[in-house]
Amino acid sequence: MSVLANTTIEILRDVGAFLYQWYWVPLLLVYVGVIATILIENRNPAKTIAWILVIVFLPVIGIVVYYLFGQKFQKVKVFQVQDREKHTRLLRFWDQLGPLTDDYLRVLKQSIGQLSRVFTFLKRQRVALPTLHNEVKLLINGEEKFPALIEAIESAKHHIHLEYYIFDTDNIGNQIIGLLAKKASAGVTVRVIVDDFGSPKLNRHRGRLAAAGIEFVAFLPVRFTSLANSNYRNHRKIAIIDGRTAFVGGINISDRYINDGQQELFWRDTAVRIQGGAVNVLQAQFWINWHLGKGASFDLRDGYFYTTPIKPTGSAAVSFAFCDPGSVSPFNMEALLIGIAEAEEYIQLCTPYFIPSDELSTALQLAAGSGVRVELMLPARSDSFFVQHASFSFLKPLLARGVSVYLYEKGFLHAKTACIDGKLAYIGTVNLDIRSFYINFEVSSIIHDDVLCGELSSQFELDKLDSTHLTMDKWLKRPKLKRGMDSVCRLLAPLL
Incomplete structure (x- = not known):
């Protein structure tokens, strides 16, 4: 050697x-x-x-x-810069509508009093403009949403815009893809945004979509060199057809949301169909995310905005709360906090994941302590071990202050809704957890409509029949091992 x-x-x-x-x-x-x-x-x-x-x-x-x-990550700063650039382009349009929306806010204050502060807040923070004269329809579960969505897609004449966290290539997914391809071949512009982390199967079909004439963006693609992108999720579920009809809510495009006897688990969820000027607000947000995802540029003035008819058609006031990693503040949480603070009679909340911020927990306790009937519904069995136990650790102080907690037993409760005093409804993609408030791309429609709010409140009462009322005595009788696990998982709550 x-x-x-x-x-x-x-x-x-x-x-x-x-x-x-x-x-x-x-x-x-x-x-x-x-x-x-x-x-x-x-x-x-x-x-x-x-x-x-x-x-x-x-x-x-x-x-x-x-x-x-x-x-x-630097990615958050990129979100902030891109958001500012895109929003700057919308400011001129925004400012032109200023006087009209001020009139809307005065009408809302006369209708719902201090609850109108939610709409005022969203306008002043330049999150979303208030709109009146919309038509809204509450959609319970996939059995109601998908027929309405398919009908709207079949009637499309100009464009179809879809933005979904999960878009599966199963029965309903393939049915909708087939409809989109058919409309694209007829000259309708079709654009689809999906979250890359949430819809990996559809992402593998991008060639099939391109061949069908469907423009496609995989939002924040997750690759080995960008694994951290999986922490930032586009959790929105939005459909916009011809700038006149939109769908928002917790229902993704997947067979699991259809209770047709083919699925092992009953899936309880909520969405809303919106028709009217409010669709313009969603359209602008879709346009922003399409460009964030580096989709081929298009001009909103080319037939994508809804033109308000001379005669008002609907009775619903609608606005939206949006948030994303680049937001200057957790607007979804703040819009809900204002509504909770102004409640006088009752608050009904549904969420599959309950990891509340200190602000939200305190607001619910104060509302209950001041005599407002506060009801919170969660799934009895979560799809996450850690979230299930962490959620239970937050319930004791709420129960102690008089909040009524219901555990949904029929299946998995995935609805993300709130109803306040039968006057204000929140229906969207926002879970009551830190991730939805601060990390994900989320949206919540905020609606004042007597009929819809009445239906949402009635549905809550129906769901209570399939739920167990969790009292303080029942919470304390849970095995010490489970309560200990609650406390351990709570340590991870800020990360869930």
Whole structure:
């Protein structure tokens, strides 16, 4: 063996011995660096502590998890810049409508009093303009939504815009793809945005869509070099047809949302069909996300905006709360907090995931403590072990202040709704959790319509018949092991 080879072996042996004895030094430096980065970011203290616990008690794995899901990536700054650029283009149109929407707000205040503050807030924060004279229809479960959506698609003359978190290539998914292809061949412009993380199957069919003339964008594609994109999800479910009809709610395009006896689990969900000037607000948001996803540019003035008829047709006032990782504030949460604060009689909330912010938990306790009937409905069995236990850890203080909690037993409750005093309805994609408030792309329609609000409240009462009323006594009688697991999972709540 040559002298060079012997020298190389000796060097490698020495390096190996050094690393074996002192491996903890570079590892410690990495840990200190990551923890210092978390502290410098000035996050919410609870989230800061949660990430530090994950990193300390899950060696190596914790750092990997933080890299994938915890960093405040440059991507957030990109969202902020792009949002500002796109919104700037809409400001001229926004300002032109200012005097008219001020009149709308005066009408709303006369109709619903201080609850109109929700609409005023959204306008002042330049989130969404209030609109009047819309027609709305409540849609319960996929059995009601999909026939209405298919009918609207079949009637399309100019364009179809779909933006969905989950778009499966199953029976209903393929049926809708077939309809879209048929309309595209007839000259209708079809654009589809799906979340890359939520719809991996459809993403694999992009060639099929392109061949059918369907323009397609996979939002925030998740690749090995961009795994952290999976932390930012486009959770919206929006359909817009000819700028006149729109659908919003919790129902994705998937067979699981249809209770036809073919699915193992009953799926309880809610959506709303909106027709009228409010569709313009959704159209503008679709346009922003289409360009964020680098879709081929198009001009909203080319027949995409709804023109208000001379004679009003509907009775519903509609606005929207939007939020995304680039939002300057959690507008969805704040719009709900204002409604809760102004409630006088009752608040009915449905959510599949309940990881409330301190602000939301406090608002519900204050409302219940001041005599408002506050009712919260959750699924009895969640599809997430950690979320299920973490959610239960937040219930005790609510129960202590008089909040009524119902656990839906018939199947999985996926509806994301609120009804306040029978005057204001929130129907959208927003879960009552930190992720929906601060991380995901979300939307909630906010509607004042006596008929729709009455139907939503009645549906809540029907769902109570399929639910167990969770009292404080029942909560305390749960096994200590489960309550202990609640407390452990709660530590991870800021990360869920």
